[in-house]
Amino acid sequence: xxxxxxxxxxxxxxxxxxxxxxxxxxxxxxxxxxxxxxxxxxxxxxxxxxxxxxxxxxxxxxxxxxxxxxxxxxxxxxxxxxxxxxxxxxxxxxxxxxxxxxxxxxxxxxxxxxxxxxxxxxxxxxxxxxxxxxxxxxxxxxxxxxxxxxxxxxxxxxxxxxxxxxxxxxxxxxxxxxxxxxxxx
Amino acid sequence: xxxxxxxxxxxxxxxxxxxxxxxxxxxxxxxxxxxxxxxxxxxxxxxxxxxxxxxxxxxxxxxxxxxxxxxxxxxxxxxxxxxxxxxxxxxxxxxxxxxxxxxxxxxxxxxxxxxxxxxxxxxxxxxxxxxxxxxxxxxxxxxxxxxxxxxxxxxxxxxxxxxxxxxxxxxxxxxxxxxxxxxxx
DNA sequence: GCTAGCATGTAAACGGTTACATGATTAG
DNA sequence: CTAATCATGTAACCGTTTACATGCTAGC
Numbered sequence: 437x438x439x440x441x442x443x444x445x446x447x448x449x450x451x452x453x454x455x456x457x458x459x460x461x462x463x464x465x466x467x468x469x470x471x472x473x474x475x476x477x478x479x480x481x482x483x484x485x486x487x488x489x490x491x492x493x494x495x496x497x498x499x500x501x502x503x504x505x506x507x508x509x510x511x512x513x514x515x516x517x518x519x520x521x522x523x524x525x526x527x528x529x530x531x532x533x534x535x536x537x538x539x540x541x542x543x544x545x546x547x548x549x550x551x552x553x554x555x556x557x558x559x560x561x562x563x564x565x566x567x568x569x570x571x572x573x574x575x576x577x578x579x580x581x582x583x584x585x586x587x588x589x590x591x592x593x594x595x596x597x598x599x600x601x602x603x604x605x606x607x608x609x610x611x612x613x614x615x616x617x618x619x620x621x
Numbered sequence: 622x623x624x625x626x627x628x629x630x631x632x633x634x635x636x637x638x639x640x641x642x643x644x645x646x647x648x649x650x651x652x653x654x655x656x657x658x659x660x661x662x663x664x665x666x667x668x669x670x671x672x673x674x675x676x677x678x679x680x681x682x683x684x685x686x687x688x689x690x691x692x693x694x695x696x697x698x699x700x701x702x703x704x705x706x707x708x709x710x711x712x713x714x715x716x717x718x719x720x721x722x723x724x725x726x727x728x729x730x731x732x733x734x735x736x737x738x739x740x741x742x743x744x745x746x747x748x749x750x751x752x753x754x755x756x757x758x759x760x761x762x763x764x765x766x767x768x769x770x771x772x773x774x775x776x777x778x779x780x781x782x783x784x785x786x787x788x789x790x791x792x793x794x795x796x797x798x799x800x801x802x803x804x805x806x
Numbered sequence: 807g808c809t810a811g812c813a814t815g816t817a818a819a820c821g822g823t824t825a826c827a828t829g830a831t832t833a834g
Numbered sequence: 835c836t837a838a839t840c841a842t843g844t845a846a847c848c849g850t851t852t853a854c855a856t857g858c859t860a861g862c
Contacts, residue, residue, distance in 0.1 A: 444823095445849085463813050471759050471766070477722060483850050485815055490849095508813040508857070537662060538723075545776045546759075557776075576656050590801070591730045591742075594794045601790035602783065609779045616775070629851095630821085648841050668822050670843055675821095693829070693841040812859080820851080831840075 444533055446543050447479065447487050452515065452523040453547035455497060461510040462488055472546060488513065496522050527551055527560075535563050558617045565610045568603055629718055631728050632664065632672050637700065637708040638732035640682060646695040647673055657731060673698065681707055712736055712745075720748045743802045750795045753788055 450469045454460060460468075462484060469479045491497050496519035499511045515523070527548055534540040541564055548557050575582045575592055584596045635654045639645060645653075647669060654664045676682050681704035684696045700708070712733055719725040726749055733742050760767045760777055769781045 447849085461813080462815095463811095468761060471761050477718070480851060481815070482817090482852070486849080489815095508815090510813070533662070542780055545780055549774045549776050574656050576653060581656070589734045590798060591734050594798060595727055595730055597794055598787065598791045602787040605786035606783045609782055613775060613779060632822085646841080647843095648839095665823060666841095666843070667824070667845085671821075674843095693843090695841070807862100809862085810860090812857100814856085816854080818851105818853090821849095823846105823848085825846090826844080828842085829840100831838100833838080834836090 444531060444537075444540060446540055447483060448491065449523075449526050449543055449547070451484075451487060451491060452496065452519055452526070453543075453550065455513055455515045456520060456523055456547070456550055459500075459512050459514040461512050463510070465513070472543065491519070494518075523547070524551065528556060530560065530563075535560075535567050554617045554620060558614055561610050561614055561617075565607065565614070568607055568610070574599065629716060629722075629725060631725060632668060633676065634708075634711055634728055634732070636672060636676060637681065637704060637711070638728075638735065640698055640700045641705060641708055641732070641735055644685075644697050644699040646697050648695070650698070657728065676704070679703075708732070709736065713741060715745065715748075720745075720752050739802045739805060743799055746795050746799055746802075750792065750799070753792055753795070759784065 447469070450472055451465060454465055454468045465488075466479055466481075466484060469484075470477060488497070488499075492499060492513075495516060497513050497515050499513050502510050502512055527544065527550065530544055531540075534544050544560065548560055551557060574596060575587060577586075584593050584600075587593050587596070632654070635657055636650060639650055639653045650673075651664050651666075651669055654669075655662060673682070673684075677684060677698075680701060682698050682700050684698050687695050687697055712729065712735065715729055716725075719729055729745065733745055736742060759781060760772060762771075769778050769785075772778050772781070
């Protein structure tokens with residue numbers, strides 16, 4: 437038994453996703469990924485370079501050295517066919533956490549358009565919408581989720597208020613976009 | 622040179638925070654933390670138990686064994702004075718990422734009330750508000766952040782739309798709460 | 807003369823995920 | 835009788851963080 441559960445590896449997905457748009461060197465990737473992760477949370481070199489190395493070893497990307505404008509020579513990275521296939525696979529078969537977790541889902545959303553397959557894209561949005569419809573609260577007492585007004589702490593109430601507004605706008609967008617996608621077919 | 626940068630260790634903060642409210646055993650903590658992390662993302666045992674062990678070794682909490690209702694005997698965990706001091710320190714001196722990063726900030730927000738110090742609490746909210754006011758975009762072209770209408774990809778536009786709605790509601794709440802805190806003084 | 811930006815990497819330490827291991831009680 | 839919930843832990847693996855290491859160019 438015991439089937440292998442894949443790791444999420446968001447960084448890998450982001451690298452594949454951006455390289456699919458155009459070849460790029462590591463330093464450039466860094467900027468793109470930093471922007472992605474929300475508000476400029478830098479990717480550390482110690483995460484990025486080993487990740488690239490792993491992908492190169494796995495044959496998902498190739499590296500071509502060109503003289504650097506400025507400092508060290510750049511290594512321009514390009515996806516191989518295997519890399520493009522892996523990206524498509526990751527986008528088509530997301531893990532449950534990638535639907536559930538905000539950050540993961542947004543990374544998926546960033547690149548899902550690369551599939552150029554409205555039906556598949558709609559499937560992802562529908563999964564997210566279903567997840568959001570089964571709402572989840574943040575705080576518990578006696579094992580039961582607390583409603584906002586039952587929480588004495590103003591900061592926790594605030595968190596729920598913001599989460600609620602976010603959920604609402606996300607649901608709206610998901611519904612609109614699903615309608616658009618259906619209409620375009 | 623090279624001063625030591627502390628790790629974020631969100632899990633540690635959450636453990637200290639919840640134990641500060643009342644003594645609890647690990648399994649109970651698990652439920653609380655899972656709710657916290659957004660929509661029920663379970664904490665794995667392999668993360669939780671070692672984290673507790675580290676805190677116990679560091680003298681931040683003590684464990685008392687009581688016969689378990691159900692299965693294994695429970696280990697009821699309580700904060701020591703050092704544990705409470707560490708929690709206060711973490712809340713009072715947050716890292717920059719803990720202001721910047723959504724999830725980190727929300728964990729901070731969950732427990733900041735424990736300080737019972739409106740001025741200090743307001744300081745945290747003000748820092749977050751300042752961060753949000755220096756807005757950040759998600760996508761770049763030629764090194765410059767793209768405005769929503771300049772993005773062709775509907776999914777990326779959607780992400781910005783949701784992020785914008787979230788930012789707006791968070792700003793509103795922060796301003797209101799800062800006013801409340803100021804008025805109460 | 808110095809700092810920021812460009813550009814690439816490595817190594818130790820740490821912590822989280824996954825899977826393994828065990829076992830009792832309760833609800834369907 | 836079987837799955838879910840309660841309850842605690844360990845160990846291998848792997849990826850991230852932090853810090854170390856190097857060096858050039860442009861602007862102040």
